[in-house]
Amino acid sequence: MAIIGSTDRGWGRYQLTLDHDPDTVATPGLQGSTATNISNDTEWYKTDDGTTTNWIQLGTDNSTNIVNTYTGILSGVVDLEDVLTILDALNVRTCETITTTTDSWTTIVTYTMTDNTVMHLTADVVGRRTDSTDQAGYSRRGIFYRDGAGAMQRGVTDTYFTEESHGPYNCRLEVSGNDVLVQVKGDTGHTVNWKACYRVTEVS
Numbered sequence: 602m603a604i605i606g607s608t609d610r611g612w613g614r615y616q617l618t619l620d621h622d623p624d625t626v627a628t629p630g631l632q633g634s635t636a637t638n639i640s641n642d643t644e645w646y647k648t649d650d651g652t653t654t655n656w657i658q659l660g661t662d663n664s665t666n667i668v669n670t671y672t673g674i675l676s677g678v679v680d681l682e683d684v685l686t687i688l689d690a691l692n693v694r695t696c697e698t699i700t701t702t703t704d705s706w707t708t709i710v711t712y713t714m715t716d717n718t719v720m721h722l723t724a725d726v727v728g729r730r731t732d733s734t735d736q737a738g739y740s741r742r743g744i745f746y747r748d749g750a751g752a753m754q755r756g757v758t759d760t761y762f763t764e765e766s767h768g769p770y771n772c773r774l775e776v777s778g779n780d781v782l783v784q785v786k787g788d789t790g791h792t793v794n795w796k797a798c799y800r801v802t803e804v805s
Contacts, residue, residue: 604628605639623647623656630656642696694725696798701787704769709797710783719746719755720803724783726772728795735791737765739772745781752776767791 606618617636619628623645628636634647636656644659699709710724723742730736740762744755758774765771769788774781787793 619645622658624654624658627652627654628656694798694800696796697783698794698796699785701785701793701795702789702791704786704788706773706775706784706786708782708784709795710799712781712799712801713779714745714747714752714781714803715805716747716749718803718805719744720781720801722774722781722783722799722801724772724774724797724799726783726785726795726797728770728785728787728793730767730787731792731794733791735765735767735770735793737767737770737772737793739763739765741772741774741783743774743781745776747779751778752781772797 603620604617605620608616614631614633614635617623617628617630617634619636619638620640621628622638622641622643623630623636629652630636630647631650632647636645636647637643638645645656646659647656649655695710697710699707701707709726712722714720721742721744724740726737726739726741728737739760741758741760743758745752746755747753754774754776763772767788769786770793771786773784773786775784776782783797783799785793785795785797787795
């Protein structure tokens with residue numbers, strides 16, 4: 602059980618990368634620190650100082666913990682930035698994985714829209730070639746809607762982040778029938794493991 606990495610968020614608080622759940626193994630951190638357990642894709646928030654197991658898992662039923670956090674703000678224990686971090690994390694992302702070995706577009710995420718809705722979809726995608734050192738990362742977002750027919754895109758996809766070591770790799774958002782798709786493209790002869798985490802804001 603170990604801390605794999607850490608990023609200083611300021612004021613003594615860190616974003617930790619772990620290989621364990623910190624509520625079962627005592628893990629250091631000041632109140633307001635956050636952590637990601639990469640073994641099960643869970644997010645955590647530290648509720649006290651020191652090496653303890655007092656971490657809460659974000660994205661679960663944290664109504665009591667949120668109330669306690671707001672109480673902490675009133676007493677000056679927790680600052681507003683930390684609360685905003687928690688509330689944002691409660692809008693949990695869904696993650697999917699896939700492996701490609703060709704240069705064909707391959708669907709990694711399928712999100713089926715209901716009729717008479719509009720949504721904003723944001724996807725963060727990373728890929729790693731397993732038999733070499735190539736890697737890639739993308740962020741894509743777009744507006745999609747259904748209004749008595751299949752899924753349609755409003756405007757074009759915002760391709761606001763692209764970083765790759767091999768030019769043929771790519772990522773895009775597409776529509777097919779009632780579905781919005783996140784698709785990735787590797788290259789022929791390249792075995793690439795992909796992971797996509799996406800978040801949807803939708804209204805009807």
